[in-house]
Amino acid sequence: MTAVRLAHSWRVDAAPETVFAHLSDPYSYLGLSPLLVEVRDVRPGADEQGPLTDYVAVERFRFLGVLRWDNPIRVRMRATAPGLVRQSVVSPGGVRLESTVRLTPDGEGTLVDEEIELTAAAPLRRFAAGQARSVQLHRAGELTRRMARPGPSLAA
Template sequence: MPEKILRNTFTVPAPMEVAYEHLVRPENYIGLSPLVVAVEDVQEGSYVAVERFRLLGLKYDNRIRVSLEGTPGKAVWGEVKSPGGVHMAYRFEFADSPEGTRIEDELRLRTPLGLMAFASGQARKVQLARATILAERLGRS
């Protein structure tokens, strides 16, 4: 399976504890990824995210199992297993910054042959949007 690593570092205007608490709660991922429209089946350490895609005017809801773990104030991480054979490990690492919290967002994608360009393009769009959305959300808290 091909693998690709995507990284983005950004700063949010909030203390590390606030950033951690936001990212360790499944319900906060609704809208944090522009594709995630719902969270279902929340269990200890995992949940199902509903990603909504629109292709050729048709709506498709992709339900993906997401594991979610963390070390308070330091990092949040997990894995996503999508029905199309796309696997993604993610990690958010936190560091103090004069402006609040610096977050290093890393995604490791593995896909079947032929899907990497589409999957990595979608993942990168979400990763960059997430930085802006998270900064806006935590700036209001």
């Protein structure tokens, strides 16, 4: 199967430690992905490579505005300091996704570099890659919003 690679970089107004803590929590992904409607079966653990968290994320797809399909995906997250979050996703239909987020200090904020490698059979590859790119761009905007420093109040 051919792999599709997606990369995106952006800056957020929060320290790397704050961004790392947020991205290391599976429940934080609710809203970071517009498809994600549930996180369940969160199981922290470890193996020979170090700490990890396994969980199930449920993506909801709508077709033609009326048909609904909930897609449970298995996720293995490895969040390691300093500022590296890797997630391996196994989805029904043979879609596999590897996501690597690197956090780099940038002044008082953080540069977020996300790389996604997606593999899927030809019939699903284009759809899955389009969804992954859309989610990646949404995540950048939502994470930026969540990490924004509050500005001065306009109230008198």
